[in-house]
Amino acid sequence: MTAKILVIDDDTILSELVSYILKAEGFTPIVANDGLEGIAKFQAEKPDLVVLDVTMPKMDGFEVCQRIRRIADTPIIMLTAQGNEDHMVQGLDMGADDYVVKPFQLKPLMARVRANLRRAGAGPVAPDKINYADDYLRVDLENRRVSVKGETVKLTPTEFKLLATLVKNKGRILEFRQLLEQVWGFEYIDDVDYLRVYIWHLRRKIEPDPKNPIYLLNELNIGYFFAPQA
Numbered sequence: 001m002t003a004k005i006l007v008i009d010d011d012t013i014l015s016e017l018v019s020y021i022l023k024a025e026g027f028t029p030i031v032a033n034d035g036l037e038g039i040a041k042f043q044a045e046k047p048d049l050v051v052l053d054v055t056m057p058k059m060d061g062f063e064v065c066q067r068i069r070r071i072a073d074t075p076i077i078m079l080t081a082q083g084n085e086d087h088m089v090q091g092l093d094m095g096a097d098d099y100v101v102k103p104f105q106l107k108p109l110m111a112r113v114r115a116n117l118r119r120a121g122a123g124p125v126a127p128d129k130i131n132y133a134d135d136y137l138r139v140d141l142e143n144r145r146v147s148v149k150g151e152t153v154k155l156t157p158t159e160f161k162l163l164a165t166l167v168k169n170k171g172r173i174l175e176f177r178q179l180l181e182q183v184w185g186f187e188y189i190d191d192v193d194y195l196r197v198y199i200w201h202l203r204r205k206i207e208p209d210p211k212n213p214i215y216l217l218n219e220l221n222i223g224y225f226f227a228p229q230a
Helices: 012-024 035-045 061-071 085-093 106-120 157-168 176-183 192-206
Strands: 004-008 028-032 049-053 076-081 098-102 137-140 145-148 216-219 223-226
Touching: 004 012, 004 035, 012 028, 012 106, 028 035, 035 049, 035 061, 049 061, 049 106, 061 076, 061 085, 076 085, 076 106, 085 098, 085 192, 098 106, 137 157, 145 192, 157 176, 157 192, 157 223, 176 192, 176 223, 192 216
Parallel strands: 004 028, 004 049, 049 076, 076 098
Antiparallel strands: 137 145, 216 223
């Protein structure tokens, strides 16, 4: 069976282009032209992945993303305006798995679609016994739980995978390309800015002071590492 992809965007020309290339790549496209229609088609069609624009009439992409997350873990790729990091961060907060900046080329978008479908269908990962705990931060990899000062921190699957990868290699610098390939896949190995946004977003959730991190550190122009404090 071919994967069903729901495209929610009020730009009808762009939706038609994306739908055309999806069909050419062997997917089954479903199109909605506003947020309300998108929610209705999501519930009716149960797609395997959603491509979701941020700025739309009736209901914006953030609310659509939030509503989908209440009922499903379906991968969501958000389309954001160029240079608008606030949109990227808010999309991640709402539970988006990925984002693509407008204007974009269709072939790279298809690569993101395939990568997200592949990650979603990868199946359960074997529990990992490598954990981390100090008086402030606890990372329980086996139970997929992260807490700060005893309070559970909600991470998206991608954020957790990024943190887990760093914790499992604590004290060791992982190059940008290594992290991108291990967490997202080979399609992402040149997207260093993408990794920076995720690191910054993760710091906001687990660091005592995100502007002066003590756990998620970077080696200039090389990569990132997890610095144990215990």
